[in-house]
Amino acid sequence: MKKDLFQIPDGVIYMDGNSLGPLPKSVPTRLSQTVHDEWGAMLIKGWNDAGWMDMPTRLGDRIGAMLGCANGSVVLGDTLSIKVYQALAAALNLNPDRRVVLSDNGNFPSDLYMAQGLLNTLNRGHELRVVDPDKVLEHITSDVAVLMLTHIDYRSGRMHDMLALTKAAQDLGVVVIWDLAHSAGAVPVDMGASGAEFAVGCTYKYLNGGPGAPAFIYVRPDLIDRIDPSLSGWLGHDAPFAFELGYRPAGGIDRMRVGTPPILQMAALDAALDVWDGVSMDELRSNSIALSERFISGVEQHCPTLTLASPRDPQLRGSQVSFQCENGYAVMQALIHHGVVGDFRAPDLIRFGFTPLYLDSGDIDQAVDILARIMRDNLWQDAKFQTRSAVT
Amino acid sequence: MKKDLFQIPDGVIYMDGNSLGPLPKSVPTRLSQTVHDEWGAMLIKGWNDAGWMDMPTRLGDRIGAMLGCANGSVVLGDTLSIKVYQALAAALNLNPDRRVVLSDNGNFPSDLYMAQGLLNTLNRGHELRVVDPDKVLEHITSDVAVLMLTHIDYRSGRMHDMLALTKAAQDLGVVVIWDLAHSAGAVPVDMGASGAEFAVGCTYKYLNGGPGAPAFIYVRPDLIDRIDPSLSGWLGHDAPFAFELGYRPAGGIDRMRVGTPPILQMAALDAALDVWDGVSMDELRSNSIALSERFISGVEQHCPTLTLASPRDPQLRGSQVSFQCENGYAVMQALIHHGVVGDFRAPDLIRFGFTPLYLDSGDIDQAVDILARIMRDNLWQDAKFQTRSAVT
Structure with missing residues (x-):
């Protein structure tokens, strides 16, 4: 569909874009501009004058638009593992009286690892219940606090029925997190229609953002202002440059930001997203x-x-x-x-x-x-x- | 000393390298190589063939050498805010019977915010005790679990006496974390001599790694294998590519890694560190x-x-x-x-x-x-x- 927009080496048939997308030809020029014309020429002023500070939300909206997310409900930053931690911590806070996190053994291991680390940190008797993918539906019960699944299995490509599982979970008061690592840019996704509370994903696979491109997190718009961020960094503060001693979360999706955004990776991703125009x-x-x-x-x-x-x-x-x-x-x-x-x-x-x-x-x-x-x-x-x- | 290695715009006297270092001339070429010759040409194989996977520890050693850290005790990744969270969570685990985190109001606010978020997440009655910088010494008492300070005040430049405060703390069984954001590349630091358990820092200030360059964390070598990481991501796993369902921390400093490293930022930083050769x-x-x-x-x-x-x-x-x-x-x-x-x-x-x-x-x-x-x-x-x- 857009082969001429990518730099694929001669003689290579690249069937690993589900792991690392290839280089979009638009990236090197953009990166060079960011390095020379922004970092080099603007120096510290790049944060304002080149729009660096707003990249996490601006790119969040670009990706959100591909995933059926309302404007202002997606923000970029960190790695997918960190975003899983953020989402799960927030989801558990929304269901404080339940103690089970339900997932499946087709989930990407890092998601399970991050959940294990968070539950150990919480030390409040939570159980991470990991079942076979085809047994998830029957394990959605009213003791489950959070259902945390990867939409598409990283090994087999098996795809969960996002709408059905989300509905079954929410009917029993379970908060839902979808990991869209293998979905974003790969299959149609409509987070808004799913009704799920959270989604996370990465941008270096089908979105071609480059090695180590930043992750994203979606929070359902009606919930954002109820989230009490566990990873309460200064760029999620209501007034980061007031340098107050106490944390006050920003209004809206900005509160899911943590630290200083990786501008070179953001610039590469921004250029990479151009290939999606009109797709x-x-x-x-x-x-x-x-x-x-x-x-x-x-x-x-x-x-x-x-x-x-x-x-x-x-x-x-x-x-x-x-x-x-x-x-x-x-x-x-x-x-x-x-x-x-x-x-x-x-x-x-x-x-x-x-x-x-x-x-x-x-x-x-x-x-x-x-x-x-x-x-x-x-x-x-x-x-x-x-x-x-x-x-x- | 090395002015010709930097691209400073004509007519600019840049006195904000403590916020964002200027562009080292070595960066654009290196970044272009990483983009074209590695991402573009090697595609997924870059993780092995271009050494991407080892960059967090290789660059950790480069930075560690500037800070008196033993080889294998520093790793790069994430943002400084995330590294503060990791360090504080690990430090509190080393002192499980105490409930006070001591810091000062000259600390960078994000460090305090991250501590607040972590203590809320722990929900175990910890107190974040924030005192005036010149009152820190007298507030080091035997109920303090962790002393968490920024070595050099981001506003005034006031520098704490790292050796004296670390010794006073450790004499009373207090675990110590130093934030070296304004120290690395700015003043001589000898983490080994200080005896402190943890240090964290960023690389976009005096180390000139570029906007959003990755952060670093140091763990005293004798402690590394006792750390139970709160942010237990797959790249901190003992065998990330075995894709086991359960987290088992890697031996050594690798366990402080979390997710996929930002390779473009790492490459820029690697080139930027070249200006320190012989300094x-x-x-x-x-x-x-x-x-x-x-x-x-x-x-x-x-x-x-x-x-x-x-x-x-x-x-x-x-x-x-x-x-x-x-x-x-x-x-x-x-x-x-x-x-x-x-x-x-x-x-x-x-x-x-x-x-x-x-x-x-x-x-x-x-x-x-x-x-x-x-x-x-x-x-x-x-x-x-x-x-x-x-x-x-």
């Missing part, structure tokens, strides 16, 4: 489904030893597909060597992202061909594909 | 004192209505000087208009940073001349200097 999420979604269906059908035809590990029904998947694959690590290394970049998730999943902004059906056919050849000719047995690196 | 902190300190003494003496001679608001003894100051100044906001605007960039802190302080890397005695004399002319000719009365902007 219809419904069209993107149908393209994504067409690509993933084409890939599954090709792989199943030509690679009989691989087993689909993602839901077969595309309506139950996000924008990624995984296969169970013996010797998956070496197979993925061989694929990368031959120009098809996906990734491996232990113990045996090879994982592929479908990003119609820069992938087309020709890419998919070529990827299938290469994978088929690697499997047929056992190219993955080459010794150079066996050594594990630190980050896989 | 002697003792020489820098004596230059800084010479510049600030020259400035004070010039201002007191030529601007009789201004009153020094910083300690007169340079050994009791960091690398900045403030004056009380009626109509200080307008005076600072006039100064900036005439090329001398300092800043204003309510209600009536004009503040100047002394950064010998890129300021020399000629700059100081010129700054004094300009300030003297603004005061003598009432240039600050011009209407255009009266309007307050959001960030001052």
Whole structure:
């Protein structure tokens, strides 16, 4: 759809945009402006004159508009892990008499880790109840304080029914947090329609913000002014530059800000978001489904030893597909060597992202061909594909 | 000392490096490499092949070496506010039977705000006891769990006696956290010699890492493996890429990492740190004192209505000087208009940073001349200097 807006290396079919989006061509120029014309030339005045101070909310609105969030309900900053902590602390405060946080074992581990750290910090007898993804609905009970789920499973691409689970939770007074890490820019999302209280997500995957791009947090507008932030930093203060000794939360979503925003990352993300101008999420979604269906059908035809590990029904998947694959690590290394970049998730999943902004059906056919050849000719047995690196 | 390594706009005498350091000339090239040759060309492989994953500890060691911290005891990430929260949560865990956090009203407000948020989150009856800076010593008592101070006051430049206060605290079993925001790159610091348990700081002031550069945290090496992180993110896990459901802290300082590091900011900071190669902190300190003494003496001679608001003894100051100044906001605007960039802190302080890397005695004399002319000719009365902007 927008392939010419990205810098994809020659000979690479990039199917790992669900982990780190590629470089939008608009980013280097923008970053250079921010460095030379803003930091270099304006120095400290950049905070006012270049609009740095407002970037977290301005970019929040840009991303919010893609996710059905009202203006003024999303703010950027920190990392997704920090935003999970913030959201969960706030959610628990909204349900002070309950002691269960319900999640599933398809959640991204860092979300569970942050919850464990918060519950230990609270030390008030909370339980983190982690169930199978398909058992979440039946575990939504009236002792649950917060339902905290990642919308789309990072391994399989399985997608939760956001509307149904949110409604079931709220019917029993459960506060809901959605992690949209694998949803934002990947599938249509309508936070407003979901009614969920909180959402969090990252911007370096389908939103192509670059390595370590800032995270975002959404708070349902009617709740924002009731939130008592656990991470009560000065930029969430009502008057940061009054330098008062006592914390007073800002009105609105600003109170979810913490410290000084990472302006270089924000500038890169701002430029990266330009590629979304005029993109219809419904069209993107149908393209994504067409690509993933084409890939599954090709792989199943030509690679009989691989087993689909993602839901077969595309309506139950996000924008990624995984296969169970013996010797998956070496197979993925061989694929990368031959120009098809996906990734491996232990113990045996090879994982592929479908990003119609820069992938087309020709890419998919070529990827299938290469994978088929690697499997047929056992190219993955080459010794150079066996050594594990630190980050896989 | 190194003026030619910085891009300072023509006609600007930059005396606000204590707020945001100027652009080191090495940064744009490095950032361009990171964007094109790493993100653009390596894509996801940058995490391994470009060493992104190790940047937080590698840069931690670079900064640690400037602060007397052993290798492996400093890690970069997040914002200073987040690092304060992490340090205070860990410090309170080391002193579980006490309920007082002692700080002073010269601490940067965000540190106090973060403490308030943490103590509210803990909800275990802790008291944040905030006293006058010169009363800290007498308030160190055996009911204090943690002494949490900013080494150098952000307004006046007053510098605490790190060694004496740390010793007094530890003699009574008090755990100590130093915020080095205005110290790192400004004055000699020896964390190892101080014996303090924790230090935190930011890198966008005297370390010139750029707007929103990541923060750092130091943990005394003998304690690191006893820390139970409150912000228990996946990159602080012992095996982040095993994607286990339960958190197990990494050995060593890695456990103070939280989420995905901001690689563009890290790259800018890495390049910015190059200007410190071969710099002697003792020489820098004596230059800084010479510049600030020259400035004070010039201002007191030529601007009789201004009153020094910083300690007169340079050994009791960091690398900045403030004056009380009626109509200080307008005076600072006039100064900036005439090329001398300092800043204003309510209600009536004009503040100047002394950064010998890129300021020399000629700059100081010129700054004094300009300030003297603004005061003598009432240039600050011009209407255009009266309007307050959001960030001052």
